[in-house]
Amino acid sequence: MKSNEKTTSPLKLRNVVKYIRPIFGILVAVYIIWRFYLVFIVQNLYGPETWTRLLISGLIIGGVYSLIAIGYTLVYGILLMINFAHGELMMIGTFAGYFVFEAAKNISIPSAGNPEMVFANAYPALSILIAFIVGMFVSATTGYFLEKIAYRPLRKAPRLIPLISAIGASIFLQNAALLLFSPQTRNYTNPEVLSRGDGWKILINGSMVTLPYTGVFTFILSILLMVGLLFVVKKTRLGKSMRAVAMDKDTAALMGIDVNQTISNTFIISGALAGSAGVMWGLHNGMFHYFVGFIPGIKAFTAAVLGGIGNIPGAMLGGMLLGLVESIGPTALDISYQLKDVIAFVILIVILIFRPSGILGEVLAEEKI
Amino acid sequence: MKKHLFLSVVVLFALVLVSCAPAAAPAEEAPAAEVVVEEVVSGEPEVCASDAYGCAVIEPGQTVKIGMSSPMTGGYADFGIDAENSGLLAVADAGDFEGWSFELMAEDDEGGAEGGAAVANKLTADPTVVGMAGPLFSGATAAGIPIYDAAGIPMLSPSATNPPLTAMGSAVFNRVPFTDDAQGSAAANYMFNTLGFTKIAVLHDGETYGKGLATIAKSEFEALGGEVVVFEGITVGEADYTPILTTISASAPEAIYFGGYSAEGAVLTNQMKALGLEDAVFFGCDGTFGADYLSLTGDNGEGSYHAKPKDPPASDAKGKFDADYLAAYGIAPVVLSPFSYNSYDCTTVLITKVKEAAVVGGDGNLYIPRGAVVDAVRGLTNYTGISGTYTCDEIGECNVEGPQFMTIVDGAFAYAE
Numbered sequence: 001m002k003s004n005e006k007t008t009s010p011l012k013l014r015n016v017v018k019y020i021r022p023i024f025g026i027l028v029a030v031y032i033i034w035r036f037y038l039v040f041i042v043q044n045l046y047g048p049e050t051w052t053r054l055l056i057s058g059l060i061i062g063g064v065y066s067l068i069a070i071g072y073t074l075v076y077g078i079l080l081m082i083n084f085a086h087g088e089l090m091m092i093g094t095f096a097g098y099f100v101f102e103a104a105k106n107i108s109i110p111s112a113g114n115p116e117m118v119f120a121n122a123y124p125a126l127s128i129l130i131a132f133i134v135g136m137f138v139s140a141t142t143g144y145f146l147e148k149i150a151y152r153p154l155r156k157a158p159r160l161i162p163l164i165s166a167i168g169a170s171i172f173l174q175n176a177a178l179l180l181f182s183p184q185t186r187n188y189t190n191p192e193v194l195s196r197g198d199g200w201k202i203l204i205n206g207s208m209v210t211l212p213y214t215g216v217f218t219f220i221l222s223i224l225l226m227v228g229l230l231f232v233v234k235k236t237r238l239g240k241s242m243r244a245v246a247m248d249k250d251t252a253a254l255m256g257i258d259v260n261q262t263i264s265n266t267f268i269i270s271g272a273l274a275g276s277a278g279v280m281w282g283l284h285n286g287m288f289h290y291f292v293g294f295i296p297g298i299k300a301f302t303a304a305v306l307g308g309i310g311n312i313p314g315a316m317l318g319g320m321l322l323g324l325v326e327s328i329g330p331t332a333l334d335i336s337y338q339l340k341d342v343i344a345f346v347i348l349i350v351i352l353i354f355r356p357s358g359i360l361g362e363v364l365a366e367e368k369i
Numbered sequence: 370m371k372k373h374l375f376l377s378v379v380v381l382f383a384l385v386l387v388s389c390a391p392a393a394a395p396a397e398e399a400p401a402a403e404v405v406v407e408e409v410v411s412g413e414p415e416v417c418a419s420d421a422y423g424c425a426v427i428e429p430g431q432t433v434k435i436g437m438s439s440p441m442t443g444g445y446a447d448f449g450i451d452a453e454n455s456g457l458l459a460v461a462d463a464g465d466f467e468g469w470s471f472e473l474m475a476e477d478d479e480g481g482a483e484g485g486a487a488v489a490n491k492l493t494a495d496p497t498v499v500g501m502a503g504p505l506f507s508g509a510t511a512a513g514i515p516i517y518d519a520a521g522i523p524m525l526s527p528s529a530t531n532p533p534l535t536a537m538g539s540a541v542f543n544r545v546p547f548t549d550d551a552q553g554s555a556a557a558n559y560m561f562n563t564l565g566f567t568k569i570a571v572l573h574d575g576e577t578y579g580k581g582l583a584t585i586a587k588s589e590f591e592a593l594g595g596e597v598v599v600f601e602g603i604t605v606g607e608a609d610y611t612p613i614l615t616t617i618s619a620s621a622p623e624a625i626y627f628g629g630y631s632a633e634g635a636v637l638t639n640q641m642k643a644l645g646l647e648d649a650v651f652f653g654c655d656g657t658f659g660a661d662y663l664s665l666t667g668d669n670g671e672g673s674y675h676a677k678p679k680d681p682p683a684s685d686a687k688g689k690f691d692a693d694y695l696a697a698y699g700i701a702p703v704v705l706s707p708f709s710y711n712s713y714d715c716t717t718v719l720i721t722k723v724k725e726a727a728v729v730g731g732d733g734n735l736y737i738p739r740g741a742v743v744d745a746v747r748g749l750t751n752y753t754g755i756s757g758t759y760t761c762d763e764i765g766e767c768n769v770e771g772p773q774f775m776t777i778v779d780g781a782f783a784y785a786e
Contacts, residue, residue, distance in 0.1 A: 287639075
C-alpha cells in the first residue's frame with residue numbers, strides 16, 4: 001500500500017500537468033463559441049454585407065502576410081534561423097516601388113487627346129510591372145547581401161548568434177532608410193486604373209460592398225507568386241537543390257550541390273517575395289514610412305509559426321488565417337479592436353497547444369545544423 | 370572556432386553601434402562635464418543657498434539651454450519639426466544675456482511615454498538645461514513631469530491638452546493651450562448644435578491624449594441628447610483600419626469623431642470612403658490638424674473637421690514671426706501643426722523668466738536659481754505673447770481659450786462656421 005501511495009502522488013501531479021494544456025484549450029474554445037453564439041444568434045447586429053467586407057479585407061491582408069511569411073519559412077527551412085530583418089526587406093521593396101511610381105508620374109507623355117498624360121497613366125500595366133520588378137530586384141539584392149554580410153560568417157556559430165545578428169541587421173536597415181529617406185510618411189501615387197478606394201460594387205443586402213481594385217490585384221498576384229514559388233521548389237533544379245540543402249547540408253555538398261550558392265538563392269527568392277509584398281502594401285494601403293516593415297514582419301513570422309515553420313503551404317495558410325482572424329475576429333467575438341492582436345495570438349496559442357508544430361508542420365527528424 | 374566567435378561578436382557590436390548612430394544623430398553632442406559643487410563655489414550669490422532647487426551654474430562660453438521634447442521622427446514628425454522651427458526663432462529673437470547665449474535642445478520623444486521619459490532623463494542630466502518648452506504630446510508629458518519636477522526644471526507646454534496633467538500636483542508643469550475638457554465639449558456642441566448630428570461613432574487611438582479627448586466628447590455628446598453608436602479604440606501605427614470601419618458602417622453614424630493624431634486619422638479618412646461610410650463626416654481634433662493630414666488624404670479629406678487654437682490677433686510680433694518663419698523655412702506657420710505660435714511663446718516666456726532670475730556671480734559664472742524660475746513661470750501674469758495674453762493659475766493652466774474648428778475646402782484648411 002505504502003509503495004502504491006508513493007507512486008500515485010507524482011503521477012497525479014503529472015496528470016494535472018498533462019491535462020492543463022488541453023483544459024486551457026477547451027476553455028478558450030468554449031469561450032469563443034459562447035461569444036460567437038452571442039454575436040450571431042443573440043445580438044445579430046451585422047448583416048451579410050458587413051461580413052463580406054470583413055472577409056475581403058482579411059483576405060487582402062492575409063495575402064500580404066502569406067508572401068512575407070514564405071520568406072521566413074524558406075530561410076528557416078534551410079538554415080533553421082529566423083531572419084528578423086525580413087520585414088525590412090519588405091520596407092525596402094515598398095520604397096523602391098514608390099520611387100518607380102513617382103518617376104512614372106513625373107514623366108509626361110502629352111498626347112493629342114490629353115496634354116497632361118503621364119507615363120503612369122499612359123502605360124499603367126508597364127509602370128506597375130516595372131515597379132514590381134524594381135521592388136523585387138532591390139529587395140532580393142538586399143537579401144543577398146544581408147546573408148553574405150550578416151549571416152554567412154556566423155553560419156558555424158551557435159544558433160543564437162545569427163539571431164542577434166538578424167535583429168541588428170533589422171535595426172540597421174530601418175535606420176538606414178530613416179537617414180536616406182527621412183522619417184516622413186509618404187503616400188503611393190497609383191496609376192488611375194488601380195486608384196485606391198475604387199472597385200467593383202456589389203449589392204449585398206441593400207448595401208454597396210466595394211471590391212477594391214488594389215485588393216483584388218494584390219490577392220491574385222500573391223496567389224500567383226505563391227503558385228510560382230511552389231513550382232520552382234517542386235519542379236526545378238534550383239528547387240531540388242534547395243530541398244536537398246534543407247534536408248542535409250553535408251550530404252548535399254557531397255552530391256555536388258553548391259551549398260553557399262543555394263543559400264544565397266534562397267535569400268534572393270525570399271527577398272523578391274518580400275519586395276513584391278512591399279509594393280503591394282504600398283499600392284493597397286498607400287501610406288508608408290521607414291518603419292512600415294516591422295509590424296507586417298512580426299505578423300508574418302507569427303503566420304509562419306501558425307502554419308508550421310519550414311513548410312511553404314503552411315506559411316500561405318497561416319498568413320491567410322491570421323489575416324482573417326485579425327479582420328473578422330474582433331467583430332465576430334464582440335471584443336474591442338484594440339485587442340485584435342490578443343485575439344490573434346490567443347488563437348495561435350490554442351492551435352499550438354493542439355498542434356505544437358503548426359497546422360501543416362511536421363516534426364523535424366533531426367537538427368539541421 | 371573561437372576566432373570566429375570573436376569575429377562575430379565584433380561584427381554584431383559594430384552592427385549595433387552603426388544602427389544606434391542614426392538614432393542618436395539628431396541629438397546634440399554630449400553636454401560638457403560640469404562641476405556644480407555648492408559649498409566650494411566662492412562667487413555663488415546668496416539667492417542660490419535659499420533656492421528650493423539650487424542654482425544652475427553656467428560657465429563663460431557655455432550656453433543656457435532650453436529643452437524641447439516632441440516627436441521628430443515617425444508619423445507625427447510634423448508636430449515636432451514645427452515646434453523646433455518656432456523655438457529656434459524664439460531663441461534667435463531672445464538674443465544674449467550678459468554674454469551668455471541661449472540654445473534650444475529639441476529632442477525626439479516620438480510622442481510616446483517611453484520617449485518622453487528618456488528625453489526627460491537626458492535633459493535633466495545636463496546641468497545647463499534650465500527650462501522645458503514642452504513636451505508637445507500629452508503621453509510624453511505625463512511621463513516626463515515627475516522627472517522634471519525632481520530636477521526643478523520649469524515646463525511650459527505649447528500643446529499638451531490632456532486635462533489631468535495639471536492635476537498631478539506638479540510645481541513645475543504649466544501649459545498654454547486649451548484643455549481637452551474645452552475641446553471635447555466644444556466639439557460635441559459643434560456636432561450636435563451646429564452640424565445637427567444626432568448619431569455619431571467615437572474612435573480614439575488608446576493614448577493619453579486621444580482616449581481622454583474621445584471620452585470627454587462622448588459623454589458631452591450623450592449629455593446633449595445625441596447617440597454614440599460605437600466607442601472604440603484602434604491600435605496606432607497600422608495601415609489598415611477597414612475591419613473596425615466596416616463594423617461602424619453597420620450602424621450608419623453621421624460622423625466619426627476621432628481623438629488621436631494625423632497619421633491614424635488620415636488612414637481612417639481614406640478608408641472610410643470605400644466602406645459604406647461615404648456620407649459620414651470625419652471630425653478630428655487638434656491632433657489631426659496639419660499639412661500632413663492634407664497631403665495624406667487628398668480629396669478624401671474634403672469636408673472633414675479639425676481643431677486648432679484660436680487665431681492670434683494681428684500684432685507686430687505676429688507679423689515679424691510670420692515673416693521670419695516664412696523666410697527661414699519656406700512655409701507659413703500653423704501649416705505643419707496648429708501650435709507654431711504657442712511654441713514660440715513658450716520658449717520666449719521661459720527665456721524671459723530665466724533672464725529675470727539669472728545673476729552673474731563673483732567668479733564670472735552665470736547663476737540661475739531654478740526654484741525662482743519655476744515660481745516665476747507659474748506666477749505668469751498678463752504676459753503678452755503672440756497667441757494672446759497669458760496668466761497662469763495656481764495649477765498651471767495659462768490659457769483656457771477654446772478651440773477654433775477648421776474644415777477642409779478645396780484642399781486647404783478654412784474656418785468652419
